Amino acid sequence: MDQEADLLARARRYSFGGRMDGGGGVAGPVFVSGSGSEVEDVNGKRYLDFNAGQMCAALGHNHPTVTAAIKRACDTLIHAHSSHFNIEEIRLAERLAGVMPGGLDKSLFLQSGSEANEAAVAIARRYTGGYEVASPHVSFHGLSDTARSLTFAGWRDGQGALPAGNYALIAPYCYRCPLRQSFPACNYACLDASFELLDAQSTGRPAAVLTEPLFSAGGVIEPPPGWLRRLHELCRARGMLLILDEEQTGLGKLGTMFACETEGVTPDLITVAKHFGGGVGISAVTTTAEIEETVVARGFTVTHSHSNDPLACAAGNASLEVIENENVPARAAAIGTCFKGHLAALAQRWEQIGDVRGRGILIGIELVEDRHSRRPAHALGRAVHRYCFERGLIFSLRRNGSVLRFVPPVSTSEAQLDRAAALLDAAFAAALSTRPQ
Ligand SMILES: Cc1ncc(COP(=O)(O)O)c(C=O)c1O
Incomplete structure (x- = not known):
């Protein structure tokens, strides 16, 4: 054989x-x-x-910059106590704040994209006191429970009961508009219809919208100009936070550091993952100091055994070095x-x-x-x-x-x-x- x-x-x-x-x-x-x-x-x-x-x-x-950083971590510290700080983690949080849109300064690190989205949703819930979260119907946010319940591009069959309080918005899929409209004459009818439905289903406890700024797994679907800005306004009007899942679109991949820059929109939280670790598993949730202080004061904690491991953070630092210097x-x-x-x-x-x-x-x-x-x-x-x-x-x-x-x-x-x-x-x-x- x-x-x-x-x-x-x-x-x-x-x-x-x-x-x-x-x-x-x-x-x-x-x-x-x-x-x-x-x-x-x-x-x-x-x-x-x-x-x-x-x-x-x-x-x-x-x-080579990433592999050298991993080798260095192997000679110094691979893993550390996740409740204490380590040097690579502090450097990474500072470096990430340097590339994030203004005001998004505070980061926590996890391993997968799903975990980062779960944590971002948990932060939004703790901050707003609500629990209802919505996401466009071509979204992919990961296959852990909350992330999957906000994933509408597939991978739901046979999952049984998913966590409650998660809703779909009509996605801005202009090539196949579900409302048979065309842009710009539609004037974002998909958003207006979605929020009308959301308001009708709400129990008065809205927390957030979680969205990709360009839907990758759903079929590389690009919202029309102005969609993200209008979505942000609709969220604000309801006291909902806007969480951008930039795990596929961020850190230079679309030709700008973050996809939301093109739209001039700064969300309340951004999640990054994928090439953030240059091939090593690491993800981040980044938010404002005000949101971080509020939720920490309210007892928010999310930690896993490998949350801020020096090896993964070293890989993150190396990948940011490549993204900026190259x-x-x-x-x-x-x-x-x-x-x-x-x-x-x-x-x-x-x-x-x-x-x-x-x-x-x-x-x-x-x-x-x-x-x-x-x-x-x-x-x-x-x-x-x-x-x-x-x-x-x-x-x-x-x-x-x-x-x-x-x-x-x-x-x-x-x-x-x-x-x-x-x-x-x-x-x-x-x-x-x-x-x-
Ligand atoms: C936009 C987006 N969010 C979240 C995830 C989930 O990331 P992970 O597979 O690391 O949990 C993915 C994975 O493809 C993704 O494309």
């Missing part, structure tokens, strides 16, 4: 299945190494990783412009590319049967994905296959972008040539 077959046989016997995008079975490739925008499997086959791992390697796999926002913007140019050219050739969207290194294309009906082309998306994956290009499928999502790390060269675009073109040609007419 070759090495891959042997490893997969052992995985079938000993590893838990149920992977997010795994399709249920245990199958190759089995990855062993990575560097920059490429990963290599156990057979020595190399892949262009336009999913950036689980999007946590957006700075490139094994960035001008990651500008590089992400340049990659986005180049790759979107390629995708726009593909859209000239392939009628089935209905929409090209996203910013920086978070880009998606939505596939349709034809541009008139806009019927989602799920099977085509899966065929294009399979073709590319077999030939060494990794990206993810969203909306049941009809949206292709690309997160090329900022280490990606123009030649690698050209290669990915050429492969996509060939994939469309192959998939469409075998279709029944």
